[in-house]
Amino acid sequence: MHISLQNVTFRYDRDPVLKEIRVDMDRGDMVALVGPNGSGKSTLIKCINGILPVREGDVLIDGASVRTIPAVQRARRIAYVPQTEQKSVPMQVFDAVLLGRKPYIQWRPSRGDYERTAGILERFDLVDVAMREVHKLSGGQQQRVFIARALNQQPEILLLDEPTANLDLRYQLETLELLRDLAGGGITVVIAMHDINMASLFASRVVMLKGGAVFASGGPEIVTAEHVERLFGVKVRVVQDNGNRFIVPDRT
Numbered sequence: 001m002h003i004s005l006q007n008v009t010f011r012y013d014r015d016p017v018l019k020e021i022r023v024d025m026d027r028g029d030m031v032a033l034v035g036p037n038g039s040g041k042s043t044l045i046k047c048i049n050g051i052l053p054v055r056e057g058d059v060l061i062d063g064a065s066v067r068t069i070p071a072v073q074r075a076r077r078i079a080y081v082p083q084t085e086q087k088s089v090p091m092q093v094f095d096a097v098l099l100g101r102k103p104y105i106q107w108r109p110s111r112g113d114y115e116r117t118a119g120i121l122e123r124f125d126l127v128d129v130a131m132r133e134v135h136k137l138s139g140g141q142q143q144r145v146f147i148a149r150a151l152n153q154q155p156e157i158l159l160l161d162e163p164t165a166n167l168d169l170r171y172q173l174e175t176l177e178l179l180r181d182l183a184g185g186g187i188t189v190v191i192a193m194h195d196i197n198m199a200s201l202f203a204s205r206v207v208m209l210k211g212g213a214v215f216a217s218g219g220p221e222i223v224t225a226e227h228v229e230r231l232f233g234v235k236v237r238v239v240q241d242n243g244n245r246f247i248v249p250d251r252t
């Protein structure tokens with residue numbers, strides 16, 4: 001689905017933390033939101049899924065204001081993986097992933113809901129831990145559970161807030177590859193992330209946020225030394241390898 005942020009300004013209190021954001025995201029895009037802590041990445045994601053009500057400007061989903069989309073429709077189309085799961089009641093992996101079916105369930109899960117959940121557990125290599133409690137798994141496994149639950153929703157838009165923050169390198173790569181495949185399959189994937197090199201390697205679009213405003217936006221080629229220096233206020237160098245450019249801190 002197409003997401004269009006039209007001049008979105010958002011304030012929790014008096015001062016805006018998002019300032020006149022204009023960005024378009026297409027079906028099949030994998031969009032990386034990058035920027036320093038506090039630049040508004042998490043807020044922007046919550047404005048897209050309607051958790052935070054946008055009153056200045058608008059968020060259009062395939063042309064319709066997110067405010068006008070009924071909650072159940074929104075829940076079916078837009079999945080959200082928050083940065084940290086609130087500690088809640090202990091739950092087994094199977095039940096946690098089954099919860100992704102909630103927007104479709106009338107009063108109890110159908111046979112199809114159980115079968116789909118089992119299929120997702122297989123696809124995410126979670127069968128062996130299906131009966132374990134989520135909070136007792138490793139960070140990487142927990143992250144897979146949350147992404148699996150989001151996909152069990154059959155969303156057309158997938159929003160993730162720093163999904164790779166707690167993962168080792170292998171799981172970072174696996175997760176980003178999986179998300180890129182999902183985007184290739186036609187889902188609009190939006191990811192808040194810190195690692196600008198991972199963003200430029202994996203994303204089809206990069207949106208740089210600074211102080212709540214769009215500082216730069218475009219293809220991965222906008223991840224330049226100059227932009228990164230101005231965005232994060234650090235000195236960096238560009239290292240070329242195999243046709244890829246990597247930004248590394250300049251400590252000389």
Ligand SMILES: Nc1ncnc2c1ncn2[C@@H]1O[C@H](COP(=O)(O)OP(=O)(O)O)[C@@H](O)[C@H]1O
Binds near residue numbers: 012017040041042043
């Ligand atoms: N619930 C809240 N109430 C008031 N201010 C908030 C709230 N959440 C975030 N903020 C402020 O909004 C700004 C953007 O925060 P956030 O969207 O979390 O940035 P990021 O995800 O890029 O680190 C920050 O200045 C932060 O302090």
Ligand SMILES: [Mg+2]
Binds near residue numbers: 083
């Ligand atoms: Mg954040």
